Amino acid sequence: MEQVLRVEQLNLHFRTTRGPVQAVDRVSFDLPRGFTLAVIGESGCGKTSMARGVLRLLPRNVQTYTGSVFLNGTDVMRLDEDRFRREIRWVRMALVPQAAMNSLNPVLRVGDQVAEPLILHRRVSDKKQALERVREAFRLVGVPEDFTHRYAFELSGGMRQRVAIAMALVTRPELVVLDEPTSALDVLTQANLMNVLKRLKRDSEISFMLITHDIATSSELADRVAVMYAGQIVEIADARHFYPDPMHPYSKKLMASVPTLRQDKKLEFIPGQPPSLIQPPTGCRFKDRCASRNERCAEEPPLLETRDRKVRCWLYA
Amino acid sequence: MPEASNGNALLSVQNLQTWFEMRRWGFIRVGFVQAVDGVSFELKHGEAIAVVGESGCGKTTLARTILGLYPPTSGRITFEGREVKGSALRQYRANVGYVQQDPYGALPPFLPVQRILEEPLIIQGVRDPAERNHRVRKALEAVKMTPVDNFLSKFPHMLSGGQQQRVVLARAKILEPKLIVADEPVSMLDASVRVEILELLRELQRKSNLGVIYITHDLSTVRFFTERIMVMYGGKVVEEAPVKELLANPLHPYTRALLAAIPDPDPHNAEVQKEVPPGEPPSLLNPPPGCRFHPRCASLIAGRCDAKEPPIAEPAAPGHRTACWLYADGDA
Ligand SMILES: Nc1ncnc2c1ncn2[C@@H]1O[C@H](COP(=O)(O)OP(=O)(O)OP(=O)(O)O)[C@@H](O)[C@H]1O
Ligand SMILES: Nc1ncnc2c1ncn2[C@@H]1O[C@H](COP(=O)(O)OP(=O)(O)OP(=O)(O)O)[C@@H](O)[C@H]1O
Ligand SMILES: [Mg+2]
Numbered sequence: 238m239e240q241v242l243r244v245e246q247l248n249l250h251f252r253t254t255r256g257p258v259q260a261v262d263r264v265s266f267d268l269p270r271g272f273t274l275a276v277i278g279e280s281g282c283g284k285t286s287m288a289r290g291v292l293r294l295l296p297r298n299v300q301t302y303t304g305s306v307f308l309n310g311t312d313v314m315r316l317d318e319d320r321f322r323r324e325i326r327w328v329r330m331a332l333v334p335q336a337a338m339n340s341l342n343p344v345l346r347v348g349d350q351v352a353e354p355l356i357l358h359r360r361v362s363d364k365k366q367a368l369e370r371v372r373e374a375f376r377l378v379g380v381p382e383d384f385t386h387r388y389a390f391e392l393s394g395g396m397r398q399r400v401a402i403a404m405a406l407v408t409r410p411e412l413v414v415l416d417e418p419t420s421a422l423d424v425l426t427q428a429n430l431m432n433v434l435k436r437l438k439r440d441s442e443i444s445f446m447l448i449t450h451d452i453a454t455s456s457e458l459a460d461r462v463a464v465m466y467a468g469q470i471v472e473i474a475d476a477r478h479f480y481p482d483p484m485h486p487y488s489k490k491l492m493a494s495v496p497t498l499r500q501d502k503k504l505e506f507i508p509g510q511p512p513s514l515i516q517p518p519t520g521c522r523f524k525d526r527c528a529s530r531n532e533r534c535a536e537e538p539p540l541l542e543t544r545d546r547k548v549r550c551w552l553y554a
Numbered sequence: 555m556p557e558a559s560n561g562n563a564l565l566s567v568q569n570l571q572t573w574f575e576m577r578r579w580g581f582i583r584v585g586f587v588q589a590v591d592g593v594s595f596e597l598k599h600g601e602a603i604a605v606v607g608e609s610g611c612g613k614t615t616l617a618r619t620i621l622g623l624y625p626p627t628s629g630r631i632t633f634e635g636r637e638v639k640g641s642a643l644r645q646y647r648a649n650v651g652y653v654q655q656d657p658y659g660a661l662p663p664f665l666p667v668q669r670i671l672e673e674p675l676i677i678q679g680v681r682d683p684a685e686r687n688h689r690v691r692k693a694l695e696a697v698k699m700t701p702v703d704n705f706l707s708k709f710p711h712m713l714s715g716g717q718q719q720r721v722v723l724a725r726a727k728i729l730e731p732k733l734i735v736a737d738e739p740v741s742m743l744d745a746s747v748r749v750e751i752l753e754l755l756r757e758l759q760r761k762s763n764l765g766v767i768y769i770t771h772d773l774s775t776v777r778f779f780t781e782r783i784m785v786m787y788g789g790k791v792v793e794e795a796p797v798k799e800l801l802a803n804p805l806h807p808y809t810r811a812l813l814a815a816i817p818d819p820d821p822h823n824a825e826v827q828k829e830v831p832p833g834e835p836p837s838l839l840n841p842p843p844g845c846r847f848h849p850r851c852a853s854l855i856a857g858r859c860d861a862k863e864p865p866i867a868e869p870a871a872p873g874h875r876t877a878c879w880l881y882a883d884g885d886a
């Protein structure tokens with residue numbers, strides 16, 4: 238299978254007064270063309286940081302930024318910042334940031350705002366061509382074309398979020414990272430937006446990375462699921478294997494805490510708190526909260542290959 | 555929905571309306587936002603009821619009116635048989651706790667937990683510091699923030715989202731109210747923490763025989779938490795039923811749409827498009843005539859749904875009521 242994205246041993250640590258925050262720790266995964274990878278995990282586990290690492294959108298206080306990010310076989314981490322900005326970010330990989338719908342510029346018409354990446358990257362020769370591309374992007378996400386003249390405040394939350402997605406699509410990128418695209422929306426708007434994304438996925442070759450803590454919603458789009466815990470990927474599996482049968486003890490607990498409408502179950506929660514990323518526990522990072530821990534867990538488990546997936550847990554050694 | 559008033563209800567709400575006047579340039583009246591428009595229900599001692607509906611349908615306005623924070627435009631609120639108004643309001647407020655929407659904005663950032671929890675006691679005139687201290691400790695124990703001494707001097711930003719939410723609960727409970735109104739108490743939290751907080755609220759409810767009004771747009775948590783459910787749309791209650799009954803047999807087209815939209819974690823979801831009603835929730839400044847859902851409804855009966863407000867019917871099971879023309883006679 239052709240891999241659009243291959244991430245190898247990505248590390249992203251932030252400097253703070255109390256020591257480095259290991260927000261992304263040796264993360265590796267592949268993403269084939271046209272596939273969607275859902276990245277799930279609790280708040281603060283490093284999902285957004287991982288996306289920032291892939292798109293090289295780094296804050297000032299970076300302490301460590303290492304590893305490889307291959308886009309169609311080219312290690313884009315090795316490109317200098319200028320080339321990365323001109324050729325990669327927003328051009329071939331785009332991001333719909335967390336809370337994007339609330340960060341649209343209030344004084345620009347949304348059409349002009351969506352056209353910005355095109356003009357900035359000189360993807361079009363004139364304004365007319367740019368607006369044509371904007372209308373194309375609007376069609377893709379189901380925003381009426383005459384909305385190009387409106388301002389963000391004149392749109393509902395669902396429409397604003399679609400505009401934010403259109404802005405990521407307008408340069409026709411190969412990879413789009415969606416960071417919590419529906420968490421702020423209510424169920425009907427959420428279902429509507431998921432329909433839009435499903436159609437987009439079916440009709441295009443775009444690969445998506447869907448970042449969310451909403452596990453039920455992640456199943457609407459995912460072909461493959463990566464579970465993050467304390468900066469690390471602890472399980473990565475095909476969606477059809479993962480949802481019916483999560484294997485890592487953390488994934489199991491996470492799934493058991495998801496309320497379901499259609500099946501009866503006793504809801505569980507995970508006792509204790511996620512560990513600090515400043516001095517993460519040695520060995521397995523989940524062990525203090527894990528019911529199946531044993532002596533071996535003092536040593537850090539690698540991502541182990543099991544029958545149909547990879548799991549970072551000694552139970553499967 | 556109207557219901558024969560029953561003497562031993564904890565709370566009884568009859569035909570409640572809360573409208574906000576809209577003015578342009580401060581003096582030209584444009585009209586009224588009909589945020590809550592004719593809501594009636596009853597809550598027994600120790601009972602939990604959920605209010606669900608889309609963003610903007612009037613849930614928070616209903617909550618704040620019940621709490622006495624907004625004056626109702628019309629209608630009555632009765633608490634333990636006494637109408638809540640005028641001089642009865644102060645004593646009533648001591649009997650209801652409020653968990654407000656948005657946990658992150660709910661706690662004052664510059665006060666330590668101890669002070670946050672003492673505040674309502676001071677306001678209610680508990681003068682003795684030892685007594686206050688005792689009650690603060692008890693409240694923290696009740697929400698399982700132990701050992702209490704580890705938390706008393708912490709500021710909100712030093713607490714996790716779940717711990718902050720527990721402090722909010724402790725504060726709502728500290729005056730030992732008979733009723734708690736919890737507005738989206740868990741919507742900002744992770745699934746696991748969400749379950750933890752809801753179970754805590756459930757336990758507090760059972761132990762202290764608390765009445766709880768649980769407001770949420772997330773139907774999937776409701777069945778784990780309450781006995782009864784009210785579905786609101788555009789300022790009105792469109793359906794009310796015991797939770798199990800409503801989930802098994804939703805009557806109102808809006809309720810059906812709401813249920814159909816909620817995914818369970820299942821890989822087959824990715825293969826199908828969801829059926830979602832077209833359009834957007836109605837403007838409450840100029841709500842549509844007739845049934846407020848009619849412009850989005852697939853079962854629209856022209857000439858009826860768009861003309862006259864639907865009466866309340868109880869077509870399926872006792873206690874399962876809905877306001878929809880599908881279940882009523884044309885001349886009702
Ligand atoms: N610039 C930064 N400096 C220091 N620490 C940071 C910085 N950005 C993020 N962090 C920390 O890194 C960790 C991971 O944060 P991140 O935003 O990636 O989590 P997340 O999984 O996206 O969470 P959420 O679901 O809440 O969005 C957190 O502990 C966060 O506080
Ligand atoms: N103080 C106010 N003045 C004028 N209009 C208001 C006021 N408070 C709320 N509204 C309007 O009343 C309607 C109902 O708002 P409300 O906050 O009760 O909805 P909600 O169901 O709680 O929504 P959400 O799920 O987003 O919290 C909305 O149209 C809102 O804009
Ligand atoms: Mg994030």
Ligand SMILES: [Mg+2]
Pocket residue numbers: 613614615655737
């Ligand atoms: Mg609200």
